[in-house]
Amino acid sequence: MADSPVFEWTCEALEQATGFDRLAARGTLRLVLKAAGLEARSVSREQMDAVLRRALPSELTDRGVAESASVAGAIADTLATAQLAEGAAKDTPEAVFSRLGGA
Amino acid sequence: MMQLLSLAAVALYCAVSLGVGVRLLLLARRTGEWPEFLIGAGFLCGGMIGYPFSVVANAMTANAPETAQIANALGQAGMGLATVFILFSWRVVFAPDLRGGTALTALWAACILGLTLLVILTTSPGPERFSQNTYWPALAAQASAYAVNAIASLRYASMLRRRLEIGLGDPVVANRIRLWGVAGLAITVQYLYALASILVVRVGLPAIYHPLTIAILGIGAATCIALAFFPSHAYTERIRAAAAGGRA
Numbered sequence: 001m002a003d004s005p006v007f008e009w010t011c012e013a014l015e016q017a018t019g020f021d022r023l024a025a026r027g028t029l030r031l032v033l034k035a036a037g038l039e040a041r042s043v044s045r046e047q048m049d050a051v052l053r054r055a056l057p058s059e060l061t062d063r064g065v066a067e068s069a070s071v072a073g074a075i076a077d078t079l080a081t082a083q084l085a086e087g088a089a090k091d092t093p094e095a096v097f098s099r100l101g102g103a
Numbered sequence: 104m105m106q107l108l109s110l111a112a113v114a115l116y117c118a119v120s121l122g123v124g125v126r127l128l129l130l131a132r133r134t135g136e137w138p139e140f141l142i143g144a145g146f147l148c149g150g151m152i153g154y155p156f157s158v159v160a161n162a163m164t165a166n167a168p169e170t171a172q173i174a175n176a177l178g179q180a181g182m183g184l185a186t187v188f189i190l191f192s193w194r195v196v197f198a199p200d201l202r203g204g205t206a207l208t209a210l211w212a213a214c215i216l217g218l219t220l221l222v223i224l225t226t227s228p229g230p231e232r233f234s235q236n237t238y239w240p241a242l243a244a245q246a247s248a249y250a251v252n253a254i255a256s257l258r259y260a261s262m263l264r265r266r267l268e269i270g271l272g273d274p275v276v277a278n279r280i281r282l283w284g285v286a287g288l289a290i291t292v293q294y295l296y297a298l299a300s301i302l303v304v305r306v307g308l309p310a311i312y313h314p315l316t317i318a319i320l321g322i323g324a325a326t327c328i329a330l331a332f333f334p335s336h337a338y339t340e341r342i343r344a345a346a347a348g349g350r351a
Contacts, residue, residue, distance in 0.1 A: 098273065
């Protein structure tokens, strides 16, 4: 299954911001997403924002990126207004169980 | 005493199934969505037809064999249908994008219903059914539907727990999915225990079946389902506080 437009966009932004090659950027982001319980094929803009601000900086630091928090924060700021062809929101298990419990 | 506990476990499971089943079917009528319909129908078929009629069949085998036979057929049909509803709920909720998922689920459901029908047609209630070659495959097929649901739910709950660590998601919903998974696991273990008990006797080993084990697993499943779908305010507050503490 194809990766989400949000994931593709963020990978490109990460390549440009850090100098990582395509493989390194995608691999780094996939690892961070997995650790955060998310998947590249379904990650949404809101979820990626949280990942960029709270999980990616430490991963970038480990890979020798200076000022990782501001690099990741800048990507998140740009992502917030980026034009992306996001599909309609799907009925995720989370959404279903939220409905089932009346939460 | 043991019989009382077993009956209490069945009564608790039936009561919880009735409450959750009716609530979810009412929700399905409002939303028109499949998950609430499938899970609600699964609860009503299993908890209001499958379990009670199976208990009645076992209780009446000696004194009213013909009535027991009818109750057994209804009980088995209820269990089979419940399992199929739960299987389809897995497909709709946890595996909507699975390649070939529709064909796989349809084949799986046909297998469960076919084996259940064979049990209805070829076995009588009471311990003698354990020696029939159709009974244990039907149990294994039914167990598989609960197992796949339990695995998918617990895997997803684990993902949600990790999302909570970065401030994403609702801890109460994450807990609900975990409870749904644990309930599915308890029911799967119930099936596997019954299956193992039959197979052990068939190969001539000493019997391992004890109603207390089934009762405890039933009470565990019912408690998880009740906490998932009818959580008290205090319980949800505790879950939220624990999540906030974990993030702090």
